[in-house]
Amino acid sequence: MGIDLIFRIAAIGILVSVLNAVLNKSGREEQAMMTTLAGLIVVLLMIVKEIAGLFDTVKTIFNF
Amino acid sequence: MFLKLIGSALIIITSGFLGLFLSKECGRRPRELRELQNLLQMFENEISFLSNTIADAFNKLSDYSTSSTRNFFKQTSLNLIKGKCCSAAEAWEAAVKENFEKTSLNKEDKEVLISFGKILGASDIEGQIKNIRLTCTQLKMQEEKAEENKKKNEGMYRNLGLLGGLALVIIIV
Numbered sequence: 001m002g003i004d005l006i007f008r009i010a011a012i013g014i015l016v017s018v019l020n021a022v023l024n025k026s027g028r029e030e031q032a033m034m035t036t037l038a039g040l041i042v043v044l045l046m047i048v049k050e051i052a053g054l055f056d057t058v059k060t061i062f063n064f
Numbered sequence: 065m066f067l068k069l070i071g072s073a074l075i076i077i078t079s080g081f082l083g084l085f086l087s088k089e090c091g092r093r094p095r096e097l098r099e100l101q102n103l104l105q106m107f108e109n110e111i112s113f114l115s116n117t118i119a120d121a122f123n124k125l126s127d128y129s130t131s132s133t134r135n136f137f138k139q140t141s142l143n144l145i146k147g148k149c150c151s152a153a154e155a156w157e158a159a160v161k162e163n164f165e166k167t168s169l170n171k172e173d174k175e176v177l178i179s180f181g182k183i184l185g186a187s188d189i190e191g192q193i194k195n196i197r198l199t200c201t202q203l204k205m206q207e208e209k210a211e212e213n214k215k216k217n218e219g220m221y222r223n224l225g226l227l228g229g230l231a232l233v234i235i236i237v
Contacts, residue, residue: 008234008235011234012231012234012235015227015230015231015234018227019224019227019231022220022223022224022227023220023224026216026217026219026220027216028220042235
């Protein structure tokens with residue numbers, strides 16, 4: 001797990017919001033939407049491994 | 065650890081420079097359109113006051129200016145002197161097609177230039193002057209559009225370059 005992952009996700013979040021603001025301001029709203037979605041997908045990809053681990057843990061705790 | 069730092073700094077610097085380069089490209093087009101208009105005005109003066117031939121006038125013009133648009137004129141006069149093309153229109157069109165890549169002009173600008181070339185050398189002085197004025201007006205419209213475009217995109221590309229590099233570093237490193 002580690003605090004490393006949390007920092008990374010926070011940094012990506014900040015960056016995506018700044019990119020969103022920059023693109024919105026210069027009028028390119030569709031591209032702003034696209035970068036937001038891309039950031040979301042990247043973060044989800046980073047987290048999916050942890051979620052798999054979470055489900056495994058839940059399974060072993062409840063002896064499924 | 066140190067290597068990672070150097071690598072990420074390199075990535076950020078490179079993408080920052082890329083953004084700066086793209087934003088400068090954006091700024092070049094209005095300037096080139098303006099220079100093209102200046103050269104066309106000088107050409108009009110040449111043929112209306114001095115009655116030079118097209119090849120001579122273009123040669124003189126290309127010595128005056130320092131931008132990349134002068135290559136059109138230089139190449140046209142070379143084509144006419146070497147006798148490769150029969151008419152001024154063909155010489156101009158060949159010159160435009162050859163040198164177009166080196167400038168940062170648009171497809172629409174290319175159309176304007178080619179339509180200028182069609183009337184070149186095909187009528188008397190009055191007709192030529194009218195043709196030049198028409199082309200100048202069209203170029204001016206393009207220039208205004210390009211200026212607007214530049215204002216929108218210049219800052220954006222710069223910021224985008226830097227932020228994109230940052231994003232890459234954060235995701236990969």
